[in-house]
Amino acid sequence: MNFNFLSPVSDVVLAHNELLPQQALGRRLKIHSQQNGIPDMEGIHLAILGVIENRNDVNYIGEDFNLNEIRKSFYQLFPGSWTTTIADLGDINAGETVEDTYFALKTTISILIQKGIIPIIIGGSQDLTYANYRAYDNLTPMVNIVNVDSKFDLGDSAKPIKNTSFIGKIILDQPYNLFNYATIGYQTYFNSQEEIDLMEKLYFEAYRLGEVSNKIEIVEPVMRDANIVSIDLGAVKSSEVSLNQKVSPNGLDGKEICAISRYAGISNKVSSIGIWEYKPSKDDEISSMLISQMIWYFIEGVNYRVKDDDFKNDENYQKFITLVEDQELVFYKSKKTGRWWIEIPFLTEVNNKLKRHTLLPCMHQDYIDACNNIVPERWYKAFQKNSV
Template sequence: MNFNFLSPVSDAVLAHNELLSMQALGRKIKIHSSKKGVPDLEGVQIAIIGVLENRNDINYIGEEFQLNEIRKTFYSLFPGSWNTNIADIGDINKGESVEDTYFALKTTIAILIKKSIIPIIIGGTQDLTYPNYRAYDTIMPMVNIVNVDCKFDLGDSTKPIKNDSFVGKIILDQPYNLFNYATVGYQTYFNSQEEKDLMDSLYFESYRLGEISKDITIVEPVMRDANIVSIDLSSLKGSEVSLNQKLSPNGLNGKEICAIARYAGISNKVSSFGIYEYKPSKDDDMTSMLISQMLWYFIEGVNYRVKDDNFTNDANYQKFITLVEDQELVFYKSNKTGRWWIEIPFLTEINNKLKRHTLLPCMHQDYLDACNNIVPERWYKAFQKNCI
């Protein structure tokens, strides 16, 4: 297996790890070291990769960074009652060009996903979501991305890719593999009206910070349908993070971002997970601890995944049919987990790539709304995309 792009975890972190309790996470995971090389990934379900690339930051002034503090903090946490094998396979350093880094990340992610290993990417700038997306080109025909961010990151796709415009490239660059893009936690004043209009015209989903703070559970169905989850640390409230990381007095708090990470982990479809826009500072303890706890909750979620969307056996589910505005809506509820889905009707005369998107995750509230003659918004957007 070709992992030539990866450099080992630093000796300073490994020395710190040796001082930890034998019960700590750092003593229970496989680690890429200069002495032993890349660990054997047989039986590993999750692989952590650092990516030290930040040159496409719109504010880049040549600064370097490393992920040692995050690793030290993460290694020092204690695992839950997990049976998930984890490896830290080290860092992808900056290439000669940003495109070289992209190629290294895309190749590494593709290798891991084909081996049924979930990569956790810690960056660097959020434009690294683009090579993460491109890694799926040879793996699956259509991809769903969830971006936890205060901004949509659509940007001007005619200009070179930056950390605030990578989604425009994902939408317009061939091959066209993006089915759905959802932004979780956006703040209206950080986004232009043109970007909001574009999100609506493409039937993409967006969830305002206020909606999520009011009811965090609305994130769960979106995550259940995601393949790639990308978290921008600028979505966090300034009081939750260290000095260089602060962006806004408003944002997600630590409890909310950890719940979102756990929802991503529980989703059976999420096959890559990234945390981006890490900017170390002298008082870095708060940010590295929060990132470590986000990783912990994501892994906790993966450990408790339940396969509950097999609707071939009548004993596994209950089926509910409602009529809304002359449209028959069909809901399914899993008997195992109580999770809900809604059926998207096929338009058989249209040749599209949606063969696996017949069932859309939803909430119990969507069913109650349908009973009151209200069309669920997720269903409406998915149905419209089906018509395009």
């Protein structure tokens, strides 16, 4: 198993771990240590991976950071009744250049995903999502990214990549593997009108903070269709985090960000998640504990995954057909979980890259809307993207 880029979890954290009760998470993990090296990955379902890289942060001024406090907080939590096995693989340190770090991260994630292990990445600046995305180049033809963020991070892709512009790079760099991009929790005043218009023009999805806070369930279908989830801690309101982490008085609260993490975990498709923009400070306990709880809820979600998207067997689902503006819409409802999907029709004359995207996760509300002659927005956007 080639994990050359990883450095072990620090002895300070391991010493702290020894003092924890036997039932604590830290005592249950397989940990990469200086003494024992990288653990045997046989039977591992999830792997925690730190990335000590923040040089492409637009506000970078040379400060160092480490993830010790997050690990201490996470290790002291107690697991749920989980059947999954978790490893902590330690950290990828900053390379000679940022591109070196990207390469190390891309390679490591790619190895893990091929082994059926879900990486939970904790790191510095969010541009590292670009390396996470590139790890899928040879793994899957089209990738869906969900970004939990107050900003779209499209930026000017003609300029060098930064933590505020990495999505522009993802869209424009070859190979083009991005199918859908969705932002959850964006705040309008942090995004230029040009960026908002571009999201519309590309038929990408955007859910405003108010929408998400009013009805957190709208996140579930979006997550169900995601391969990569990228969470910017700046999306969390300042009252919930430590001093250096404060970005905006408005944002998701602790309960909402944990619910979103759980939805990401429950999704059968999510194969990697990153929690970015961690900025340690003297009063760090709150931020590190929040991140730990987000990871906990993600793992909890993974433990409750149900394979309910097999529509080969008629016994597994109910099928509903409605007419909206002369368009026949076909819905499926899983008998196992009660979750809903809508079919996207193929356009035979188009070179179709959507072969595996025929069914789009949706909500029961979308079916009710369709019965009332309202076209579901997710369906409309996917249909338009398919027609381009």
